[in-house]
Amino acid sequence: MSTLNNSTNIFWQECPVGKVERQKLLNQKGCVVWITGLSGSGKSTLACSLSRELHSKGKLSYILDGDNLRHGLNKDLGFKAEDRAENIRRVGEVAKLFSDAGLICIASLISPYRKDRDACRAMLPDASFIEVFMNMPLELCESRDAKGLYKLARAGKIKGFTGIDDPYERPLNCEIEIEQKDGVCPKPAALAGQVVSYLEEKGFLQVE
Ligand SMILES: Nc1ncnc2c1ncn2[C@@H]1O[C@H](COP(=O)(O)OS(=O)(=O)O)[C@@H](OP(=O)(O)O)[C@H]1O
Ligand SMILES: Nc1ncnc2c1ncn2[C@@H]1O[C@H](COP(=O)(O)OP(=O)(O)O)[C@@H](O)[C@H]1O
Incomplete structure (x- = not known):
C-alpha cells in the first residue's frame, strides 16, 4: 500500500521564540473562546462584539467564523456529520495555532456534536478552551431567521x-x-462584557 499521502518520517522543528515570549510581548495569554449554538442564536454577533471590546482594551483577538471559513479553508465540506466533524477538527487546529501565537481566538461555529467540540478542547492546554453555549430557544432562532434558512x-x-x-x-x-x-x-x-469578565477573572488579559 502506498504511503505517499501519509505524514511519515516527519520531525518537530523547535522555533526560537516561544509562546511565553509572545504572550509577554502582547501582555495577554493565548486562548480559544469557542462559541457554539444553533444558527441564529447570536454566535457571530457575540464574536464581533467581543472582538471589538477586546480591541478597545488593547487586546489582540481574531475571529474564526464557520460561515466565513466555509468560503475558503473549508469550501470542500458540506453539512453531513463527517463533514461537520472535519470542519470542526480543522478549525480546532487553526484555533490552536492562533492561541499558540498568543491571540484570543474567537471561534464561532454551530459545532453541533459534543465529541467534536471535546476533541478541540483536548487539543488545547488546560483551561485555555473556553466553551460558550448560546442557549437560545429554537423558536427564537427561527423567528429571527436572518438568512431565511429556517424557512427553506x-x-x-x-x-x-x-x-x-x-x-x-x-x-x-x-x-x-x-x-x-x-x-x-x-x-x-x-x-461580550460577560465573556470579558470571565477572561479577566481567569487572568487571560494580562501576563504576571
Ligand atoms: N444544513 C445546515 N445546517 C446548519 N447550517 C447551515 C446548513 N446549511 C447552511 N448552513 C449555514 O452554514 C452555517 C454553519 O456553518 P458551521 O461551519 O458553523 O456549521 S458546523 O459547525 O459545521 O455545523 C450557518 O451559519 P450560522 O447561521 O451563522 O450558524 C448557516 O448559515
Ligand atoms: N443579543 C442579541 N439580541 C438581539 N438580537 C440579536 C442578538 N444577537 C444576535 N441577534 C440577531 O439575531 C440574528 C442572528 O444573529 P447571528 O449573530 O448571525 O447568529 P448566528 O451567528 O448564531 O447564526 C441577527 O439578525 C442578529 O442581529
Whole structure:
C-alpha cells in the first residue's frame, strides 16, 4: 500500500521564540473562546462584539467564523456529520495555532456534536478552551431567521438543517452559558462584557 499521502518520517522543528515570549510581548495569554449554538442564536454577533471590546482594551483577538471559513479553508465540506466533524477538527487546529501565537481566538461555529467540540478542547492546554453555549430557544432562532434558512429547511428545500432535521447536542460542562433573561436576550455588548469578565477573572488579559 502506498504511503505517499501519509505524514511519515516527519520531525518537530523547535522555533526560537516561544509562546511565553509572545504572550509577554502582547501582555495577554493565548486562548480559544469557542462559541457554539444553533444558527441564529447570536454566535457571530457575540464574536464581533467581543472582538471589538477586546480591541478597545488593547487586546489582540481574531475571529474564526464557520460561515466565513466555509468560503475558503473549508469550501470542500458540506453539512453531513463527517463533514461537520472535519470542519470542526480543522478549525480546532487553526484555533490552536492562533492561541499558540498568543491571540484570543474567537471561534464561532454551530459545532453541533459534543465529541467534536471535546476533541478541540483536548487539543488545547488546560483551561485555555473556553466553551460558550448560546442557549437560545429554537423558536427564537427561527423567528429571527436572518438568512431565511429556517424557512427553506421547513419547506424541505434544505435537508439536514441543525435543529430542524439534524441534531444539536448541548454542552454538558461549558464555561459560559448565555441565556435569555425574563424572556429577553441580553444586548450583544452585555454578553461580550460577560465573556470579558470571565477572561479577566481567569487572568487571560494580562501576563504576571
Ligand atoms: N444544513 C445546515 N445546517 C446548519 N447550517 C447551515 C446548513 N446549511 C447552511 N448552513 C449555514 O452554514 C452555517 C454553519 O456553518 P458551521 O461551519 O458553523 O456549521 S458546523 O459547525 O459545521 O455545523 C450557518 O451559519 P450560522 O447561521 O451563522 O450558524 C448557516 O448559515
Ligand atoms: N443579543 C442579541 N439580541 C438581539 N438580537 C440579536 C442578538 N444577537 C444576535 N441577534 C440577531 O439575531 C440574528 C442572528 O444573529 P447571528 O449573530 O448571525 O447568529 P448566528 O451567528 O448564531 O447564526 C441577527 O439578525 C442578529 O442581529
